[in-house]
Amino acid sequence: MTFRVDIHSDCIVSLRAITEDEPTLRHALSLTISEQEDLATITHPAQRIEWLACRIAIRQLVEAEGMVYSGLQKDEFGKPHLINSPWHVSLSHTIGWAAAVLHRSRPVGIDIEPIRDQFRRVVPRVLSDSEIAHAAGDPNRLAVYWCAKEALYKLYGKRQLTFREHLHIEPFSDEEDRLVGHVRLPNHEEQLVIRCFRIGPGLLAVAF
Numbered sequence: 001m002t003f004r005v006d007i008h009s010d011c012i013v014s015l016r017a018i019t020e021d022e023p024t025l026r027h028a029l030s031l032t033i034s035e036q037e038d039l040a041t042i043t044h045p046a047q048r049i050e051w052l053a054c055r056i057a058i059r060q061l062v063e064a065e066g067m068v069y070s071g072l073q074k075d076e077f078g079k080p081h082l083i084n085s086p087w088h089v090s091l092s093h094t095i096g097w098a099a100a101v102l103h104r105s106r107p108v109g110i111d112i113e114p115i116r117d118q119f120r121r122v123v124p125r126v127l128s129d130s131e132i133a134h135a136a137g138d139p140n141r142l143a144v145y146w147c148a149k150e151a152l153y154k155l156y157g158k159r160q161l162t163f164r165e166h167l168h169i170e171p172f173s174d175e176e177d178r179l180v181g182h183v184r185l186p187n188h189e190e191q192l193v194i195r196c197f198r199i200g201p202g203l204l205a206v207a208f
Helices: 022-027 033-040 045-064 119-126 129-135 139-156
Strands: 002-008 011-017 072-074 080-082 088-094 097-103 109-113 167-169 178-185 188-199 202-207
Touching: 002 188, 002 202, 011 045, 011 202, 022 045, 033 045, 033 072, 045 088, 045 097, 080 088, 088 139, 097 109, 109 139, 119 129, 119 139, 129 139, 139 167, 139 178, 139 188, 139 202
Parallel strands: 088 109
Antiparallel strands: 002 011, 011 097, 072 080, 088 097, 109 202, 167 178, 178 188, 188 202
8 A cells, every 4th residue: 555645746755554574665765775774774674664665655656756766865864865866855663664755955854653542641742832832742742843834844954953942833622724934943943844744653744
């Protein structure tokens, strides 16, 4: 099962249920040497499968746009970039699902999450006081905040960033799928759009 979400003409998402085993996924990919080295560092079987499935998802998006997929390479912060292409990418996975987003012209971040009670436990280190007040302990709102901030974090793609202090989401209505996010650092500030959908494992958020 694969979902394609067209955010707009320059931004497309692939969300796929993972049904294959590792040998099947591995056979479908030609990994670069650095990708093979990255995969070798992953020891958990399910995480290896999710890692491979993400690369299948991004390859399918790239090829659907008529381009040749040559693999991914990471920058010094661990953020993935397409080899031989200026398009921007981001990947996410959770149990049983893999997602990828492709943006023609600007940095992008993606996250997929199931809605689960454990979000309540991370509230103090993830949400600001105003966000905690708005979430009011509701698991659905907490999941939206978490997923949206993860997408912002992946878009920014650098370290020394905390969810509570540097990433902010403006209040939203419960059925809203277009959120406004902010990255606020001492030497950098920007406002970004986040699209949030109820799909697949629970939630999918794309920041751009």
